[in-house]
Amino acid sequence: MIALMLMTGCVSGNFESFVPRVRFSRFDVKNLDFEHIDTDFVFSIDNPNPVGIPLERFSYSLGFEGVEVLTGNATDDLSLQAEDSSEVALPVSLVFTSLYELVQATRGEDTIGFRLQGGFGFDSDIGPVDITYDAEDEFPAVRIPKVTIGELQIKDFDLSQANLALNFAVDNDHGSMINLHDMNFKVKVAGVSVGGDLQTVGDVPGATTDNFQLPFAIDYVDAIQAIDAAISGQKLKVDMGADVEVDTPFGVLPLNIDETGNVGVEQQ
Numbered sequence: 522m523i524a525l526m527l528m529t530g531c532v533s534g535n536f537e538s539f540v541p542r543v544r545f546s547r548f549d550v551k552n553l554d555f556e557h558i559d560t561d562f563v564f565s566i567d568n569p570n571p572v573g574i575p576l577e578r579f580s581y582s583l584g585f586e587g588v589e590v591l592t593g594n595a596t597d598d599l600s601l602q603a604e605d606s607s608e609v610a611l612p613v614s615l616v617f618t619s620l621y622e623l624v625q626a627t628r629g630e631d632t633i634g635f636r637l638q639g640g641f642g643f644d645s646d647i648g649p650v651d652i653t654y655d656a657e658d659e660f661p662a663v664r665i666p667k668v669t670i671g672e673l674q675i676k677d678f679d680l681s682q683a684n685l686a687l688n689f690a691v692d693n694d695h696g697s698m699i700n701l702h703d704m705n706f707k708v709k710v711a712g713v714s715v716g717g718d719l720q721t722v723g724d725v726p727g728a729t730t731d732n733f734q735l736p737f738a739i740d741y742v743d744a745i746q747a748i749d750a751a752i753s754g755q756k757l758k759v760d761m762g763a764d765v766e767v768d769t770p771f772g773v774l775p776l777n778i779d780e781t782g783n784v785g786v787e788q789q
Contacts (some may be wrong), residue, residue, distance in 0.1 A: 541568045541601060543641055545656035546608065554774055555665040557617060561610040562637055564654070568601040575600045578642025578651065581611055585635050585660065586624040590615075609641075617663055629728035631696045631770045632659035661771050666699060666725070667692040670761050670780045671732070673710065675744075675751050675788040683744035685710070686734040687761060689780075693725040697770040700724045706735055706763035706778075711746040715739050722765065735761070751786040759784050 543566045552559040562583075568574055576599040583591040591613065601607045626633050640653040671688035678684065687708055693699050701722035708715055715737050725731045750757045763778040
């Protein structure tokens with residue numbers, strides 16, 4: 522729940538009934554991916570007066586988990602409608618990697634706490650009137666799933682082609698399950714590139730690492746080095762690139778994978 526405290530300074534008597542009242546309403550996510558978020562922190566301000574009131578001051582201080590991240594002023598010639606409720610939005614853009622350099626998103630949690638404080642200022646016939654606000658709530662804590670490539674398996678082969686599978690692990694730092702699907706991939710093995718797609722990859726529960734496979738086939742001649750590596754116990758350089766859709770607690774987000782490793786080769 523949102524906790525909001527409103528305080529008016531230097532206001533007393535009947536004049537208080539004419540003072541606009543402010544409450545933090547919500548934040549609207551405009552754009553979101555694994556790298557950044559664009560969102561509006563939206564306030565609702567009720568103006569009981571029969572005339573519109575220009576907003577002269579709008580100060581803010583935004584912090585996450587007790588660490589101040591943004592502070593400033595934003596007025597942009599805002600005005601409150603007469604005898605009505607007006608919405609005022611504070612647009613904020615955040616890069617998640619920069620945010621997590623300041624505050625830690627706990628493994629197994631989908632959100633981090635934020636606190637937004639500041640004030641709205643109006644000029645009146647008796648002088649300036651300032652209304653302060655103090656709102657607390659939860660904010661999406663989006664983290665990129667960590668992908669690690671594992672062993673290359675030779676499922677079977679004949680004189681025309683070899684059927685292979687590349688093991689890879691996905692670590693989900695969130696508290697909620699994620700689902701990977703609609704993957705377009707390209708694997709480069711011993712200098713040979715092959716591509717494919719997987720409509721369904723699988724689920725990774727919250728705060729868990731799960732294992733998957735990319736199946737693909739290459740010509741027998743191109744697979745000779747992989748087969749030799751499997752027989753001799755050598756490692757082989759493998760590149761894995763992929764674009765995949767990820768169902769997250771915050772909607773479907775695209776993920777680009779670009780991993781390289783020297784992996785063991787196993788023949789089944």
